[in-house]
Amino acid sequence: MSVRPAPEPPVRLTRWEQRTELPLFAVSLLFLTGYAVRVLAPHSAQPWHDIALLLVWSSWPVFLADYAVRVRLSGLGARFVHVHWLDTLVLLLPLLRPLRVVKVYSAVQQRYGRPRRDLYARVMTYAGLAAGLLGFSAALAVYHLEHTAPGASIRTFGDAVWWACATLTTVGYGDAAPVTFWGRTVAAGLMACGLALLGAVTGSFSSWLIQVFAREDEKRPPGRGQHRGGRF
Incomplete structure (x- = not known):
């Protein structure tokens, strides 16, 4: 019995991912920076605590909007949650976004035309x-x-x-x-x-x-x- 190859993602979804991986990685670094300041800076360090909190909470709507666009472009509907479980997990726990580094690395290679x-x-x-x-x-x-x-x-x-x-x-x-x-x-x-x-x-x-x-x-x-x- 032959095994069917995994279906290729839609072209629009692939293009969206190529265009947004680097900006989203930058947003994830801002999230990580804000979280680090909230955790490591003393409570008396104002206004840095408030700025860090703003960075953390303003990053989530960006991740949520990207997730919604991916769901729509994939054409999978509710099945997107199970098929792209890593994207779902990263949305819930943005500290896990480093697991998507491989896509960021590929996006950098393609954008600057460097040999793989x-x-x-x-x-x-x-x-x-x-x-x-x-x-x-x-x-x-x-x-x-x-x-x-x-x-x-x-x-x-x-x-x-x-x-x-x-x-x-x-x-x-x-x-x-x-x-x-x-x-x-x-x-x-x-x-x-x-x-x-x-x-x-x-x-x-x-x-x-x-x-x-x-x-x-x-x-x-x-x-x-x-x-x-x-x-x-």
């Missing part, structure tokens, strides 16, 4: 960017949720960054760990993303090394130990 890198370089670039942005976002969220919780081991943003690095790399020293329900929920999501990203980087790097060594073996001249005229 090979598969291994693209995978490692995407995974590196996504891991950095996701780690920073998770550190902010966990610090926000944990630093005032009773019995918390994550008291400073530095603790949160250390925890995010240990979680993303699957090291898990255990010296810093979330104790609240929502903090552990963020940790579970970061663990899953960390395993996926680390596996992608490790697999791509290993495949690249094998490919390089295979090319070197092909270019290497015959050695003295090779079979010549029936003798070794």
Whole structure:
């Protein structure tokens, strides 16, 4: 039984995504900046807290409008929620927008007409960017949720960054760990993303090394130990 290929997205939807990925990525960075200021700046830092809150709440209508346009252009109706589940998740949790970095990277390549890198370089670039942005976002969220919780081991943003690095790399020293329900929920999501990203980087790097060594073996001249005229 043959497997049907996934249907191509409508042309209008593809064009819309190509035109809006970079502006939306800029808006997501503004959202992340506003959230970071709200979390890290002292409460007495005015008017920065109010400006940060304005950035956070003004970003959501932009994401919502983009989502509505995607639903309309896709022609899928309510099925868009299930087919494009990542877009739906990112709308609800804008801190996960780094997972769309691969589309942003492709949009930059197409807009400036730069030659596309090979598969291994693209995978490692995407995974590196996504891991950095996701780690920073998770550190902010966990610090926000944990630093005032009773019995918390994550008291400073530095603790949160250390925890995010240990979680993303699957090291898990255990010296810093979330104790609240929502903090552990963020940790579970970061663990899953960390395993996926680390596996992608490790697999791509290993495949690249094998490919390089295979090319070197092909270019290497015959050695003295090779079979010549029936003798070794």
